[in-house]
Amino acid sequence: MQLQNQTALVTGAGQGIGRAIALRFAAEGADIAIADLNMDTAQATAEDIRQRGRRAFVHHTDVSDYDQVQALVAATVEALGKIDILVNNAGIGKGQRFLEVSKENWQRHINIHLSGSFYCAQAAAREMAKQEYGRIVNIASVAGLMGPINLAPYGAAKAGIIGLTRSAALDLADSGITVNAIAPGPIETELLKTWPPQALRERAQHMPIARLGQVEEIAHAALFLASPDSSFITGTVLVVDGGGVAAGSYMVEKYRQRKQHDKE
Ligand SMILES: NC(=O)c1ccc[n+]([C@@H]2O[C@H](COP(=O)([O-])OP(=O)(O)OC[C@H]3O[C@@H](n4cnc5c(N)ncnc54)[C@H](O)[C@@H]3O)[C@@H](O)[C@H]2O)c1
Known part of the structure; x- marks a missing residue:
């Protein structure tokens, strides 16, 4: 039980990666606040958490809205008492060729991923600072480290999250709060x-x-960065991508060799 008696706020936990993180944290003893736009999926995650014997709180939130995030954090503290862990996970990904990227698509990605991560981190960190302990885990992407194709708003927002991770790590270190990112493939x-x-x-x-x-x-990776065990790690990006970033342009060679091997 690595998160016994801790409280975690996970954005976008109605489905996908956020849901898996919420369930894993609950299995490790944490109570969970879920912020999502989709109340049906969020409630389903909450029900699964309660079945694991932990408390769950659901709040309808658009993370790109500053006022909604302030209300989310206040309501979470009221419902669950404190926030020890924040996972900035909520996100979208709409591909568009660079010459066709609309202003709306650009702004939506920046607002949800980058502004949303900042709004949540700042509001949650204000609570964490009171107890001089906190863990913030930002879900970035390999698209923030390498150039993704037809995903300029997404790649730019994810690179921004990595920059935000580093500066927040420095600013919050004296408050006992670590800030790290995960870059999934x-x-x-x-x-x-x-x-x-x-x-x-x-x-x-x-x-x-x-x-x-x-x-x-x-x-699994989020649990490590959210746990007390990661106490000397801050401002880092943990790449969890099956080796894609390590391979870089050699990925193409890997593919060619596999095709060749299949033919033989
Ligand atoms: N799936 C991948 O391959 C991958 C790779 C790298 C990074 N990521 C990142 O991981 C995170 C989760 O992705 P996923 O694959 O689980 O996606 P998903 O679409 O399955 O889930 C995203 C969740 O975020 C919620 N959400 C979307 N916009 C929101 C908003 N404005 N406010 C609150 N909630 C909102 C959705 O309702 C949904 O529950 C995202 O940040 C994504 O960019 C995903």
């Missing part, structure tokens, strides 16, 4: 279902570990 969730199946299969074949990641694999 392709993980099997609804977010990826917009990709054609063949493109997804080929994407997996390019990776050193030739498959898509599973949500539980991100939850």
Whole structure:
């Protein structure tokens, strides 16, 4: 039980990676606040947490709205007493070719990912600072480390989250709060279902570990960064991507070798 008697706020925990993180944290003894736009999925996650014997609190929140985030944090403290852990996970991903990116698409990505992460981090950190302890885990992406294709708003917002992680880590260190990011590679969730199946299969074949990641694999990493054990780690980016970033442009060579091997 690594998070016994702790309280975690997880944004976007109605489904996908956020849901897996919320369930993993609950299994480790944490009470969970869920902030999401979709109340049906958020309530379903909350029900699963209660079945694990932990308290769950659901708040309808658009993380890109400053006032809604202030209300979320106040309501979480009222319902669960404190916030020890924040996971900034809520997000969207809409591909568009660079020359066609609309102003709305650009602003929505920046507002949800980057502004939303800042609003939540600042409001939660104000609570964490009172107890001189906190863990903030930002879900970035390999798209914030490498140039994604047809995802300029997403890639820019995720790179911004990595910058935010570093500066928040410095500013909050004296308050006992660590701030780290996770950069997942392709993980099997609804977010990826917009990709054609063949493109997804080929994407997996390019990776050193030739498959898509599973949500539980991100939850394991989030648990480590959210736990007291990670006390000397702050301002880092933990890449959880099956080796894709390590391979860089050699991913193409890996794919070519696999194809060659299949033919032989
Ligand atoms: N799936 C991947 O391959 C992958 C890879 C790298 C990073 N990520 C990141 O992981 C995070 C979770 O992605 P996922 O794949 O689980 O996606 P998902 O679409 O399955 O889940 C996203 C959740 O966020 C919620 N959400 C969206 N906009 C919101 C808003 N404005 N306010 C509150 N909640 C909102 C949705 O309702 C949903 O419950 C995102 O930040 C995403 O960018 C995903």
